[in-house]
Amino acid sequence: xxxxxxxCIVHVPEKYYxxxxxxxxxxxxxxxxxxxxxxxxxxxxxxxxxxxxxKTVFTSGIGCSSRFPHYMGSYGFHxxxxxxxxxxxGIKFRRPDLxxxxxxxxxxxxxxxxxxxxxxxxxxxxxxxxxxxxxxxGLTKCQxxxxxxxxxxxxxxxxxxxxxxxxxxxxxxxxxxxxxxxxTVDWNPAHLxxxxxAAHEHPGFAFVRILQRCPHFSADVFEAAAxxxxxxxxxxxxxxxxxxxHVARMYKNxxxxxxxxxxxxxxxxxxxxxxxxGIFYQNKENERYDEFGMHxxxxxxxxxxxxxxxxxxxxxx
Amino acid sequence: MLDSHMESFNDSIEKTEKQVxxxxxxxxxxxxxxxxxxxxxxxxxxxxxxxxxxxxWTVEIIPAEIQPPARSRAGASGNRIRIGSHTIxxxxxxxxxxxxxxxxxxxxxxxxxxxxxxxxxxxxxxxIESNIPEIRQQYSETLEELRANxxxxxEIPMEKECLKLSENPHQxxxxxVLGMLCFIYSRDLEKADxxxxxxxxxxxxxxxxxxxxxxxxxxxxxxxxxxxQFHVPPRQETEPMVVMNGNQALGMGTIxxxxxxxxxxxxxxxxxxxxxxxxxxxSAGGVVHQxxxxxxxxxxxxxxxxxxxxxxxxxxxxxxxxxxxxxxxxVMAEIPLVILDVQRxxxxxxxxxxxxxGDLLATIFGQPGDxxxxxxxxxxxxxxxxxxxxxxxxxxTFTMPVxxxxxxxxxxGVQPFPRPNFSPDWLSPPVDQSPWKKGVRPYEWDEExxxxxxxxxxxxxxxxxxxxxxxxxxxxxxxxxxxxxxxSNRRSRKLAAFHQTLNPPVINxxxxxxxLIVGWGSTRGSIEEAVKRVQKAGGKVSSLHLxxxxxxxxxxxxxFKKFKKVMTVExxxxxxxxxxxxxxxxxxxxxxxxxxxxxxxxxxxxxxNVHGRPINPGSIENRIRKELDL
Numbered sequence: 045x046x047x048x049x050x051x052c053i054v055h056v057p058e059k060y061y062x063x064x065x066x067x068x069x070x071x072x073x074x075x076x077x078x079x080x081x082x083x084x085x086x087x088x089x090x091x092x093x094x095x096x097x098x099k100t101v102f103t104s105g106i107g108c109s110s111r112f113p114h115y116m117g118s119y120g121f122h123x124x125x126x127x128x129x130x131x132x133x134g135i136k137f138r139r140p141d142l143x144x145x146x147x148x149x150x151x152x153x154x155x156x157x158x159x160x161x162x163x164x165x166x167x168x169x170x171x172x173x174x175x176x177x178x179x180x181x182g183l184t185k186c187q188x189x190x191x192x193x194x195x196x197x198x199x200x201x202x203x204x205x206x207x208x209x210x211x212x213x214x215x216x217x218x219x220x221x222x223x224x225x226x227x228t229v230d231w232n233p234a235h236l237x238x239x240x241x242a243a244h245e246h247p248g249f250a251f252v253r254i255l256q257r258c259p260h261f262s263a264d265v266f267e268a269a270a271x272x273x274x275x276x277x278x279x280x281x282x283x284x285x286x287x288x289x290h291v292a293r294m295y296k297n298x299x300x301x302x303x304x305x306x307x308x309x310x311x312x313x314x315x316x317x318x319x320x321x322g323i324f325y326q327n328k329e330n331e332r333y334d335e336f337g338m339h340x341x342x343x344x345x346x347x348x349x350x351x352x353x354x355x356x357x358x359x360x361x
Numbered sequence: 362m363l364d365s366h367m368e369s370f371n372d373s374i375e376k377t378e379k380q381v382x383x384x385x386x387x388x389x390x391x392x393x394x395x396x397x398x399x400x401x402x403x404x405x406x407x408x409x410x411x412x413x414x415x416x417x418w419t420v421e422i423i424p425a426e427i428q429p430p431a432r433s434r435a436g437a438s439g440n441r442i443r444i445g446s447h448t449i450x451x452x453x454x455x456x457x458x459x460x461x462x463x464x465x466x467x468x469x470x471x472x473x474x475x476x477x478x479x480x481x482x483x484x485x486x487x488x489i490e491s492n493i494p495e496i497r498q499q500y501s502e503t504l505e506e507l508r509a510n511x512x513x514x515x516e517i518p519m520e521k522e523c524l525k526l527s528e529n530p531h532q533x534x535x536x537x538v539l540g541m542l543c544f545i546y547s548r549d550l551e552k553a554d555x556x557x558x559x560x561x562x563x564x565x566x567x568x569x570x571x572x573x574x575x576x577x578x579x580x581x582x583x584x585x586x587x588x589x590q591f592h593v594p595p596r597q598e599t600e601p602m603v604v605m606n607g608n609q610a611l612g613m614g615t616i617x618x619x620x621x622x623x624x625x626x627x628x629x630x631x632x633x634x635x636x637x638x639x640x641x642x643x644s645a646g647g648v649v650h651q652x653x654x655x656x657x658x659x660x661x662x663x664x665x666x667x668x669x670x671x672x673x674x675x676x677x678x679x680x681x682x683x684x685x686x687x688x689x690x691x692v693m694a695e696i697p698l699v700i701l702d703v704q705r706x707x708x709x710x711x712x713x714x715x716x717x718x719g720d721l722l723a724t725i726f727g728q729p730g731d732x733x734x735x736x737x738x739x740x741x742x743x744x745x746x747x748x749x750x751x752x753x754x755x756x757x758t759f760t761m762p763v764x765x766x767x768x769x770x771x772x773x774g775v776q777p778f779p780r781p782n783f784s785p786d787w788l789s790p791p792v793d794q795s796p797w798k799k800g801v802r803p804y805e806w807d808e809e810x811x812x813x814x815x816x817x818x819x820x821x822x823x824x825x826x827x828x829x830x831x832x833x834x835x836x837x838x839x840x841x842x843x844x845x846x847x848x849s850n851r852r853s854r855k856l857a858a859f860h861q862t863l864n865p866p867v868i869n870x871x872x873x874x875x876x877l878i879v880g881w882g883s884t885r886g887s888i889e890e891a892v893k894r895v896q897k898a899g900g901k902v903s904s905l906h907l908x909x910x911x912x913x914x915x916x917x918x919x920x921f922k923k924f925k926k927v928m929t930v931e932x933x934x935x936x937x938x939x940x941x942x943x944x945x946x947x948x949x950x951x952x953x954x955x956x957x958x959x960x961x962x963x964x965x966x967x968x969x970n971v972h973g974r975p976i977n978p979g980s981i982e983n984r985i986r987k988e989l990d991l
Contacts, residue, residue: 068826069837096821097824098818098819098820098821098822098823098824099818099819101668101818102826103664113826114826114828114838116826117824118824119816119818119823119824119825119826120824120825120826120827121664121667121826121827122826122827122828122829122830123660123663123690123827123829124660124686124687124690124829127656127657127660127686127687129657130652130653130656130657130658130660130661130664131660131661131663131664131667132664133661133664134622134624134650134660134661134662134663134664134665134666134667134668134672135664135665135667135668135818136664136668137622137648137650137661137664137665137670138621138622138648138665138668138670139668139669139670139818139819141819142668142818142819159653159654159657160653160656160657160660162653163652163653163657336648337648337650339643339648340643340646340647340648341646342646343645343646345619345785345788347645347646348616348619348645348646348788349783349785351616351641351644351645351646352613352616352617352645352783353783354644355613355616355641355645356603356613356780356781359603359604359605359609359613360601360602360603360780361411361412361414361601361602361603361604361777
């Protein structure tokens with residue numbers, strides 16, 4: 045942004061957006077909720093990419109994490125439970141100038157909104173998706189989520205949940221036309237930031253699952269992983285996340301994984317012994333439905349009138 | 362009327378002396394087994410007649426199943442075409458002439474009282490030569506029965522004649538019949554040729570030529586062997602006309618409104634709106650989005666509209682049910698949205714292809730909490746076009762969802778109407794991207810009208826977070842009771858403000874009398890024809906037809922007071938007063954009647970049913986006569 049360009053002219057932007065330009069209301073999440081870290085990382089991505097707040101729309105469904113747009117200084121759409129994806133797709137469909145983000149939770153995305161999630165992956169409309177996955181329903185007070193581990197004690201399953209969880213990464217990787225799938229954690233701000241930045245820069249539907257701690261209802265779920273970096277598996281590659289050395293050094297378990305390798309991506313997604321973080325899969329060549337949506341923008345009134353009259357001619361008596 | 366020697370097919374006995382009748386109007390039906398092309402034949406005949414400047418109304422005759430067994434009694438598939446020397450507004454009563462591809466399909470039409478004594482039946486006669494004895498027997502028995510019941514039956518060698526030109530008479534028999542009808546009704550062969558070309562424009566030249574040949578053969582055969590012909594003089598009016606069905610009109614209205622996004626999920630009988638748009642919309646600057654489900658379809662439209670591109674969704678009853686939550690979101694967040702509801706029979710999956718006006722109360726009241734919105738109903742195919750244009754404007758002016766109700770009767774009915782004259786103000790304005798006035802709140806409700814301006818993403822300094830939660834003028838989530846009361850009040854006030862702009866409904870007939878019929882939607886043509894008949898017979902009956910159902914048009918209570926009795930005519934369920942267990946306590950009224958009673962505190966009765974068919978003028982006339990002791 046700052047500095048000398050090759051023609052030695054200093055570009056001073058008309059307006060430089062600071063972090064405070066992306067701040068909205070004071071967050072009302074619980075102290076030590078993982079959502080705070082995600083909010084900060086998203087605001088930093090906006091600042092570092094200098095996204096004009098008026099050209100940026102944060103969309104969400106319903107749930108704790110779906111309060112996200114209220115805490116941003118951009119435009120926001122806090123919609124309906126499970127429906128963030130179709131709303132976000134509609135926003136972007138004919139507005140190439142807008143930067144669209146979706147904040148969604150595990151209930152919102154992987155339960156009530158599952159059909160929309162699957163199809164949004166397939167539409168591959170350009171947007172950044174943050175699945176804040178705490179493996180529990182928080183806002184409605186501790187019900188089992190589709191990503192809750194089997195045996196989770198909750199208000200709907202006081203004797204332990206019955207079914208194994210959905211794996212959001214495996215599920216996403218199984219959808220036709222999937223173009224970007226990554227995983228990160230709320231307790232490593234640098235990795236979180238790098239992942240969201242890569243997702244934002246991806247031309248298409250970028251899906252990021254963020255393991256997010258709920259201090260109130262699922263505090264124990266990621267406790268061990270947050271305390272012990274060895275429980276994580278860092279995916280690295282020249283086409284993957286470019287982490288600073290001191291961040292990468294934290295993880296002794298690493299694997300060289302090419303994000304174009306879908307076969308290995310699916311194998312890694314199913315790994316149970318360690319939690320892989322980084323980019324599982326990225327393909328910039330996939331069909332983008334927003335390109336179809338935007339192929340005929342900007343008709344003038346005269347063009348529209350001519351089109352209507354041509355139609356009326358076809359049906360003329 | 363038919364040459365008595367025709368069965369010998371002797372070319373030498375060509376009939377030159379025809380009985381030619383000049384008639385004001387006729388009702389024609391073409392019925393066949395499903396898949397034999399009777400609908401295409403009927404639609405083509407309707408279009409040709411419209412192009413000859415006749416008044417036209419067509420109705421599809423649809424079997425209950427997609428592919429009922431051949432020659433089944435309930436399997437009639439086809440078309441009814443009513444043509445006349447004046448504007449035709451409805452399907453009419455009994456048919457004057459019927460073409461049937463087999464005798465069995467006639468039974469369901471007879472059950473529905475579609476024919477009268479003297480109705481001319483032109484019947485495919487190949488069945489008498491069938492190698493299945495039962496079929497030969499059925500054919501002879503039915504023939505005898507039809508004649509005994511006073512129908513004027515002619516046996517026509519349709520297949521035999523087609524076989525002279527085509528190896529497969531199942532493809533093209535409908536065009537042969539079209540040719541026959543074109544002769545019978547003195548249609549212009551050049552217009553008929555043009556229609557066949559239009560119908561098959563996607564097909565190969567071979568198929569086009571074959572169909573043209575069959576059509577001409579049908580015409581020549583009828584000219585040679587039929588002893589009668591009808592002239593239906595054209596309408597007097599000569600203004601430019603267009604002819605289409607209601608769903609095409611809704612689609613064309615979408616283009617005329619400058620709408621850019623049609624977001625839909627397939628549902629009968631609404632889908633053909635999107636079929637039409639899928640063909641044409643992109644060349645008019647729009648795109649059809651086929652969503653993954655009904656909910657996504659409306660949510661996508663809401664997203665597009667929020668981003669400044671006024672969008673539209675098209676659906677039918679079950680889809681309206683699924684969209685309920687999103688409709689309420691559009692009300693709560695004050696997002697403009699046009700919803701086209703082509704109604705079908707309900708509840709549940711109901712009668713997908715049949716006519717019902719069952720969504721009235723669901724669209725007005727169907728959301729939890731108070732969800733004020735505009736609901737309007739088209740009563741003609743012309744209104745299907747213009748109401749989309751109007752709905753888009755109202756949705757943007759009052760920042761709320763606007764329903765346009767149509768139904769299966771309008772959806773597939775074909776009617777000519779004056780060619781719309783485009784006006785630039787039909788189009789939605791370009792997306793406003795000028796900086797937002799600092800200090801103006803996103804829901805700064807005007808005290809008098811309840812209307813607020815809305816910032817659109819891209820507008821500098823307009824950033825706000827839209828929410829479906831209760832919110833204040835800043836769009837901040839607010840649970841304080843006074844704020845919710847105030848916000849609800851302002852959303853409701855918008856409807857009252859819109860109501861100020863409406864005129865009282867026009868009364869068809871005297872402003873006072875013994876009986877006032879109130880209708881809405883596609884029943885208008887039948888109601889007005891029935892009322893006219895009874896008025897001619899001296900009955901003091903008038904009618905009015907509501908276009909706006911929410912808010913209701915002004916002065917209804919005052920208008921109702923001038924009549925001894927008020928009765929709705931509508932196609933949805935209401936208890937009959939003399940049914941078992943039905944008392945004034947238990948009687949559940951048909952929908953408009955229920956609504957008008959509550960609205961006007963007037964005694965309102967109803968004539969309604971859910972037979973899945975349009976209501977014909979004759980049955981309304983009978984009911985009016987009964988009410989008036991005529």
